Amino acid sequence: MRRLHVLAAVAVLLHAGAAVAQEAQNTTLGRQVMARPDAPAVVATTQARSQFVLHCAGCHGVDGAGSTLGNVPDMRRLGDFLRVPGGRAFIVSVPGVMGSGLDDAQVAAVTNWVLATLARDSVPGDHRPFDAAEIARARSAPLVDVAAARGALQQRAAALGIRID
Numbered sequence: 001m002r003r004l005h006v007l008a009a010v011a012v013l014l015h016a017g018a019a020v021a022q023e024a025q026n027t028t029l030g031r032q033v034m035a036r037p038d039a040p041a042v043v044a045t046t047q048a049r050s051q052f053v054l055h056c057a058g059c060h061g062v063d064g065a066g067s068t069l070g071n072v073p074d075m076r077r078l079g080d081f082l083r084v085p086g087g088r089a090f091i092v093s094v095p096g097v098m099g100s101g102l103d104d105a106q107v108a109a110v111t112n113w114v115l116a117t118l119a120r121d122s123v124p125g126d127h128r129p130f131d132a133a134e135i136a137r138a139r140s141a142p143l144v145d146v147a148a149a150r151g152a153l154q155q156r157a158a159a160l161g162i163r164i165d
């Protein structure tokens with residue numbers, strides 16, 4: 001009987017030890033790594049960046065470069081649309097934005113993040129950030145023919161000496 005009590009006590013201690021060890025580990029990409037209290041701090045990503053990665057980067061790429069193979073626009077020149085009449089409304093009305101699963105405030109935040117980071121070199125100096133109310137207005141009047149709207153914007157841009165791909 002004493003042997004049974006000793007075995008039970010050992011089992012409890014082993015289980016408790018495993019639980020404590022598990023607390024000190026993080027699972028990363030299917031393998032366990034020990035948490036280091038002396039690890040250098042990592043700058044946290046913004047929520048907008050995380051949403052871009054989750055909802056946009058699958059097509060546009062993490063760097064926003066897009067793809068000619070899939071006819072996916074390059075987000076790095078998104079600010080050029082802001083220089084053309086109608087371009088501001090267009091960039092938040094395209095199907096990828098409308099069907100992203102993000103709410104109006106999230107779309108505004110992600111669009112502002114893209115313009116402030118990936119597309120910063122193309123953004124005009126008088127640009128004002130998007131807000132949730134503007135996104136809601138754009139969603140209330142969805143684009144019927146995206147290709148035609150884009151083509152019209154490209155013509156207007158060309159007349160102004162701006163190239164929109």
